[in-house]
Amino acid sequence: MTTDRADAISFPSTPWFRALADAASADEPRYRRLGVVEITLGVNVGEQGYRITFEDFGCTRVEDWDGSAPVDCSVSADPSDWRELIEHIQKRGSADPEHTLNSLVLAGDRFALTGDEQLGIDRFYRFNASLQAFFEEAHSVPMGQA
Amino acid sequence: MASPIRTSEKIRIPTPEEFATAVASRPYPTQLRKGDADLTWFNAKPGDGVWGSWGVKATPSRRGLTLMDCEAAEGTPVAEVGPASVAPRGAGSEPSLLPREWDINDKWDVWAENLTSLYEEGCSRQWCATQDIDWHKLEMLPPDLERALCQYNTFLTMGEYLATDVLAPWLPQFNTYFHEIKLFIAAQANDEARHTEVFRKRILANGGGLGMTINLGNALVGMGDAAQSQGLGKVKFHENPLFSTWNHVSYAIHVVFEGAILSMFRFGEFLGKTDVDKQIFRMVMQDEARHVAYGSMHLKYLIEHAPDREAKIKEIHALATQAEMFFLELFFLHPATVESCAVLAGNGVDNIGEGLEIYKSLYRKMRAEYLSRIGRAGLDRSELCMFPAELPF
Structure with missing residues (x-):
């Protein structure tokens, strides 16, 4: 949830997504158990874009993204919808059934899954459990105001 | 194997003692007793036909030692045609090795650029239906939703059987030279088995039970009622055009069938x-997407490398037409599938109308x-696709 805690990191921001990556790195055995993951994911939070690279067993890079560097696919939603997703995760410790990544993009009314070609989009399905786990790291990364 | 002993009445199997005596008198044991080891394999010069290669040292990547690492160390490109031999790729052969003719010997027939990495991905992302699902967290559902989910999972169970039963018999037909396809399909058969397992466990874990079997399960022995009604007739499994060549199997199963199952x-x-x-479907989704990735990239490789590209495209279009008709009615228009999904989507049997819209x-x-x-992959069916743009309800 949005907070004024001293350790809160502004959302959306590259440091906030890097904090997810750090939290995932701290739980490396879990991601190793889920298996290798090979996807470059674009994340659009309103006008702000982030490019998140997953290699081997985890996230290896988080960077700002203006849409020009290639990604396999991207997930886009308004900031308020992302905040709602993250708040649910923070309240519950994990996404509730209405707020899993696949459910949100399949419903398609608020979150969109897009990509230049289907095989790139299919990577979202191939590595879905790892991506879901990654975003659920948000339970330990407080959001501050951007 | 024991040498049969002929008698006037019939062929007699020797006793263990007779067999031991016969074996002991053969040239190799006799030679070895004199201290004269054969050592053909040991003395052969690498690359001379008896021994394969030597000095290869594959280096593990960050993932561990992958087949990609081994291929890089071997440094030998995969040939277009496999030899008539049981030899693993890169191995030599004993001088008396008998030839072995395989049904599928051409790279274009099986290959996909992502085949090796998909196999490794499948191994790495294996999971266990017994331990990796948080069964203890399962919650009771309203009876109509539990019944709908049990029906849906019963349908999916049949789909998994179909995939395994179609794919596994092709394993002995692939030339061992192309070990990648053998490994990938063997792993896929294991994936399908795990899916059958997890759906069965889910059906039996929450107060429900196995639901209604539908005709999808008969796809192996014939074309099913749907196909018969289109004049395609009832044919045996191996005569079924959807499953008559590996290209056809891969298109029908990996691209059409599993593409639909992925959805x-x-x-x-x-x-x-x-x-x-959620957890169950997330895990099976990953496996299915991997199978579809092979099918899609194999289709691309096939179209780009088959000897007569135009003829192959025409053949695949004809196959696709049949596959789309076959699976549309067995799947997307079957009442049990449509309605179980609609009940779940509408959050109850009373709201099935809203659920139907979500299903569409x-x-x-x-x-x-x-x-x-x-x-x-290079196959444009936007004007030819037999899946109608909208479901007719």
Whole structure:
């Protein structure tokens, strides 16, 4: 949830997504158990874009993204919808059934899954459990105001 | 094997003592007793035909030692045609090795650029239906939703059987030279077995039970009622054009069937009312997407490398027409599938109308993704696709 805690990191921001990556790195055995993951994911939070690279067993890079560097696919939603997703995760410790990544993009009314070609989009399905786990790291990364 | 002893009446199997005596008198044991080891394999010069290669040292990557690492160390490109031999790729052969003719010997017939990495991905992302699902968190559902989910999972169980039963018999037909396809399909058969297992466990874990079997299960022994009604007749499994060559199997199963099932698994995750159901569908979705990735990239390789490209495209179009008709009615228009999904999507049997609209929306996404996938591979069926743009209800 949005907070004024001293350790809160502004959302959306590259440091906030890097904090997810750090939290995932701290739980490396879990991601190793889920298996290798090979996807470059674009994340659009309103006008702000982030490019998140997953290699081997985890996230290896988080960077700002203006849409020009290639990604396999991207997930886009308004900031308020992302905040709602993250708040649910923070309240519950994990996404509730209405707020899993696949459910949100399949419903398609608020979150969109897009990509230049289907095989790139299919990577979202191939590595879905790892991506879901990654975003659920948000339970330990407080959001501050951007 | 024991040498039979002929008697006037019949062939007699020797006793263990007779067999031991016969074996002991053969040249090799006799030679060895004199201290004269054969050592053909040991003395052969690497690359002379008896021994393969020597000095290869594959280096593990960050993932561990992958087949890609081994291929890089070997440094030998995969040939276009496999030899008539049981030899593993790169191995030599004993001088008396008998030739072995395989049914599938051409690289274009099996290959995909991502084949090796997909196999490694499958191994790495294996999971266990017994331990990796948080069964203890399963929550009771209202009876109509539990019944709908049990029906849906019963349908999916049949789909998994179909995939395993179609794919596994092809394993002995692939030349061992192309070990990648043997390994990938063996792993896929294991994936399908695990899916059957997890759906069965889910059906039996929450107060429900196995539901109604539908005709999808008969796809192996014939074309099913749907196909018969289109004048395709009832044919035996190996005569079924959908399953008559590996190219056809891969298109029908990996691209059409599993592409549709992938959408169904995504839908199952979307429809899941509990964390456990979400978790199950997330895991099976990953496996299915990997199978579809092989099918899509194999289609691309096939179209780009088959000897007569135009003829192959024409053949695949004809096959696709049949596969689309076959699976549309067995799957997307079957009352048990339509209605179990609609009950789950509508959150109850009383709201089935709203659920049907959601189901139709899923169908449109499935169709769009299918056309996009094969289009990327080089097969444009936007004007030919037998999946109608909208479901007729």
